[in-house]
Amino acid sequence: MHAExxxxxxxxxxxxxxxxxxxxxxxxxxxxxxxxxxxxxVSDDKQHILTALAEAANRADIIFITGGLGPTKDDITKNTLxxxxxxxxxxxxxALNNVTRLFEKYKRPLLEVNRLQAQVPQNCEVIxxxxxxxxxxxxxxxxxxxxxxxxxxxxxxxxxxEEVIPKIKSLFKLPVIIHKTILTVGEGExxxxxxxxxxxxxxxxxIKLAYLPKLGQVRLRLSGYGEDEVIVSKEVNKYxxxxxxxxxxxxxxxxxxxxxKAILNYMTERRLTLSVAESCTGGYISHLFTxxxxxxxxxFGGAISxxxxxxxxxxxxxxxxxxxxxxxxxxxxxxxxxxxxxxxxSDYAIAVTGIAGPDGGLPGKPVGTVWIAVASAxxxxxxxxxxxxxxxxxxxxxxTGALSMLNTLLKDVEK
Amino acid sequence: MHAExxxxxxxxxxxxxxxxxxxxxxxxxxxxxxxxxxxxxVSDDKQHILTALAEAANRADIIFITGGLGPTKDDITKNTLxxxxxxxxxxxxxALNNVTRLFEKYKRPLLEVNRLQAQVPQNCEVIxxxxxxxxxxxxxxxxxxxxxxxxxxxxxxxxxxEEVIPKIKSLFKLPVIIHKTILTVGEGExxxxxxxxxxxxxxxxxIKLAYLPKLGQVRLRLSGYGEDEVIVSKEVNKYxxxxxxxxxxxxxxxxxxxxxKAILNYMTERRLTLSVAESCTGGYISHLFTxxxxxxxxxFGGAISxxxxxxxxxxxxxxxxxxxxxxxxxxxxxxxxxxxxxxxxSDYAIAVTGIAGPDGGLPGKPVGTVWIAVASAxxxxxxxxxxxxxxxxxxxxxxTGALSMLNTLLKDVEK
Numbered sequence: 001m002h003a004e005x006x007x008x009x010x011x012x013x014x015x016x017x018x019x020x021x022x023x024x025x026x027x028x029x030x031x032x033x034x035x036x037x038x039x040x041x042v043s044d045d046k047q048h049i050l051t052a053l054a055e056a057a058n059r060a061d062i063i064f065i066t067g068g069l070g071p072t073k074d075d076i077t078k079n080t081l082x083x084x085x086x087x088x089x090x091x092x093x094x095a096l097n098n099v100t101r102l103f104e105k106y107k108r109p110l111l112e113v114n115r116l117q118a119q120v121p122q123n124c125e126v127i128x129x130x131x132x133x134x135x136x137x138x139x140x141x142x143x144x145x146x147x148x149x150x151x152x153x154x155x156x157x158x159x160x161x162e163e164v165i166p167k168i169k170s171l172f173k174l175p176v177i178i179h180k181t182i183l184t185v186g187e188g189e190x191x192x193x194x195x196x197x198x199x200x201x202x203x204x205x206x207i208k209l210a211y212l213p214k215l216g217q218v219r220l221r222l223s224g225y226g227e228d229e230v231i232v233s234k235e236v237n238k239y240x241x242x243x244x245x246x247x248x249x250x251x252x253x254x255x256x257x258x259x260x261k262a263i264l265n266y267m268t269e270r271r272l273t274l275s276v277a278e279s280c281t282g283g284y285i286s287h288l289f290t291x292x293x294x295x296x297x298x299x300f301g302g303a304i305s306x307x308x309x310x311x312x313x314x315x316x317x318x319x320x321x322x323x324x325x326x327x328x329x330x331x332x333x334x335x336x337x338x339x340x341x342x343x344x345x346s347d348y349a350i351a352v353t354g355i356a357g358p359d360g361g362l363p364g365k366p367v368g369t370v371w372i373a374v375a376s377a378x379x380x381x382x383x384x385x386x387x388x389x390x391x392x393x394x395x396x397x398x399x400t401g402a403l404s405m406l407n408t409l410l411k412d413v414e415k
Numbered sequence: 416m417h418a419e420x421x422x423x424x425x426x427x428x429x430x431x432x433x434x435x436x437x438x439x440x441x442x443x444x445x446x447x448x449x450x451x452x453x454x455x456x457v458s459d460d461k462q463h464i465l466t467a468l469a470e471a472a473n474r475a476d477i478i479f480i481t482g483g484l485g486p487t488k489d490d491i492t493k494n495t496l497x498x499x500x501x502x503x504x505x506x507x508x509x510a511l512n513n514v515t516r517l518f519e520k521y522k523r524p525l526l527e528v529n530r531l532q533a534q535v536p537q538n539c540e541v542i543x544x545x546x547x548x549x550x551x552x553x554x555x556x557x558x559x560x561x562x563x564x565x566x567x568x569x570x571x572x573x574x575x576x577e578e579v580i581p582k583i584k585s586l587f588k589l590p591v592i593i594h595k596t597i598l599t600v601g602e603g604e605x606x607x608x609x610x611x612x613x614x615x616x617x618x619x620x621x622i623k624l625a626y627l628p629k630l631g632q633v634r635l636r637l638s639g640y641g642e643d644e645v646i647v648s649k650e651v652n653k654y655x656x657x658x659x660x661x662x663x664x665x666x667x668x669x670x671x672x673x674x675x676k677a678i679l680n681y682m683t684e685r686r687l688t689l690s691v692a693e694s695c696t697g698g699y700i701s702h703l704f705t706x707x708x709x710x711x712x713x714x715f716g717g718a719i720s721x722x723x724x725x726x727x728x729x730x731x732x733x734x735x736x737x738x739x740x741x742x743x744x745x746x747x748x749x750x751x752x753x754x755x756x757x758x759x760x761s762d763y764a765i766a767v768t769g770i771a772g773p774d775g776g777l778p779g780k781p782v783g784t785v786w787i788a789v790a791s792a793x794x795x796x797x798x799x800x801x802x803x804x805x806x807x808x809x810x811x812x813x814x815t816g817a818l819s820m821l822n823t824l825l826k827d828v829e830k
Contacts (some may be wrong), residue, residue, distance in 0.1 A: 018434075022430075038463070040762075211485060283702040301697075
């Protein structure tokens with residue numbers, strides 16, 4: 001079964017928002033065995049939406065549409081769908097009850113524009129929106145299914161998880177797609193490829209291998225297609241094992257998890273704890289860890305010491321060290337990481353201090369200069385990096401560098 | 416001039432990565448006066464790419480393609496483009512020099528697969544890739560322009576900024592697109608819409624208004640299209656002023672900036688400083704601030720106090736308070752925010768403590784219960800929020816709640 005996703009909204013086409021909905025939906029659909037052929041973002045323009053619907057219907061069996069269902073004048077998806085299907089608009093009782101309920105809950109008067117949200121094309125089945133006023137819509141037309149949902153992420157997510165995917169599963173026997181991802185750290189794409197060339201050449205046609213590089217990490221993803229979950233899984237796992245064995249020194253995780261999650265899993269299993277002292281990464285490393293459920297078992301917290309004063313008062317970095325060597329130096333980062341270990345009483349610590357830019361470069365320390373240290377009670381490692389001039393990239397690369405160093409230290413100390 | 420963006424790669428269609436490239440490219444193109452008609456993500460499949468190219472060429476004058484240029488077997492964009500144009504592959508000298516230079520720089524042996532990266536279709540002009548081995552390509556065919564770039568964000572960004580956009584500007588006289596965005600906080604989309612209905616109705620056809628809601632914030636975006644920058648700007652600004660005047664109590668910024676950047680700008684102008692005490696947001700609020708250049712003028716840093724111990728040792732929350740009222744309570748959040756003010760010596764502070772979930776709910780404090788406090792020397796405000804069960808959303812909503820409360824306190828105390 002092939003799907004397409006159409007996201008509607010000028011805000012995507014002018015780059016004001018990043019379309020995160022599509023990636024999430026694609027993930028859910030793949031897990032359910034539905035292959036996404038194409039994702040298209042189109043403007044709030046009737047003719048353009050009509051064309052996109054027709055093109056998608058040529059390629060896919062089921063078309064998911066998000067966006068353009070709000071109460072305001074720029075939201076034209078619903079009327080355009082009615083035109084596409086040649087259907088009348090009717091008021092839907094359940095949808096109206098839902099709108100009324102939400103406005104009562106928040107003690108707001110029900111405006112005419114909100115009441116209009118309960119109008120839907122008569123050929124649709126309404127999908128209840130527990131978290132908002134715009135109803136979702138399910139259409140069945142000429143052997144194709146069309147599902148229209150709001151663009152607000154948590155409204156769409158609820159509908160997909162609770163209503164749409166279960167409904168699809170109840171209606172169709174879906175084929176199996178199995179993905180297996182291996183996270184590698186510290187080796188480039190082309191070298192990995194060279195190392196596993198013979199394994200890659202031996203893959204059967206229904207198993208594909210993809211390389212997904214990102215800032216010092218490369219994900220190797222095997223995708224197997226078939227009818228029987230057990231057989232496809234077994235085949236995919238067989239090739240995955242061969243690859244893992246071949247490049248084992250670079251493998252950080254044997255599943256599709258971010259590096260920090262692989263570290264959390266490893267540390268949770270061994271009941272190890274972590275704290276941080278972040279300067280130029282400004283909370284980003286902490287955020288990477290704490291976005292994951294269960295991180296509080298490992299992650300104690302730490303300091304974001306943007307100023308000299310906080311480096312001294314929270315981390316105990318010596319005033320002389322800061323003035324003699326500067327905030328961005330091996331001496332400071334070492335005192336930061338050891339201060340974190342001591343003050344926050346964790347088994348491991350990370351410290352980062354650098355010049356994220358775009359301003360703030362110093363003689364001998366250009367923008368992009370970053371010192372990173374990781375430590376346990378037994379060992380401290382500090383390393384200097386020279387990144388580029390882009391702030392966001394310097395923050396991300398510093399985080400990846402820190403995670404990669406911690407990963408190495410963990411494997412080194414704990415083995 | 417109409418553009419389309421085609422991103423190639425199965426990793427987008429299975430939802431493994433979020434396509435942030437397109438949003439960034441769309442922004443750059445819009446700023447240059449090029450309107451993006453559609454963004455399509457297609458799979459690493461020859462026939463599908465050929466179809467996407469032909470469809471895009473029907474709608475747009477210039478087609479931007481990213482992805483699928485790596486050295487590995489799943490990267491088929493280059494050969495597919497050669498087939499599309501009916502062109503031979505030839506080795507490009509500049510591209511080969513670039514690959515050789517990069518491999519020498521990183522002291523790695525040049526593999527055959529890397530040398531192949533210097534092969535390009537003979538009908539293209541090579542765009543130098545300063546940051547990677549895959550050359551960009553510029554094609555001119557049947558009155559349409561095609562630009563193919565790597566999918567690695569910073570390689571693509573460099574090419575767009577330094578090579579592609581300047582080249583387009585030198586070749587074409589571009590029309591003007593002016594966007595003006597007003598950031599509002601604390602009022603819903605439909606109520607804003609009702610308040611400004613008459614202004615919206617009076618807009619001329621070449622000026623569009625869009626509502627972009629997101630977690631307690633609504634952006635109002637006016638887009639004006641025309642030939643003369645001064646005239647279009649003036650018109651757009653006229654309507655923007657009317658709207659701002661009408662809903663002034665909700666306006667947090669009169670430009671397209673995130674809420675935390677509006678706060679940073681406001682505090683920078685007044686030389687005010689900020690620190691944080693983050694528990695359930697785990698560094699996310701700090702990251703929001705510190706991702707912006709110049710944030711160190713305002714932001715001192717703070718504590719990420721995931722554990723009880725760190726709440727006591729860094730922030731000075733009393734042990735009795737934690738045990739009597741719990742970590743998620745008005746008493747604790749108040750001591751956290753006042754501890755941050757006192758220990759980190761900033762003018763303002765934010766504190767957040769809550770249960771982000773999905774586990775960890777307590778009797779009377781379900782997952783999603785969050786206490787937020789903001790404080791200055793003159794005033795402390797604490798507020799309880801009850802969000803949902805999704806961790807990532809709870810973190811984001813807590814951050815928005817905190818920013819919104821700080822914004823209100825600033826305007827209240829500083830006016």
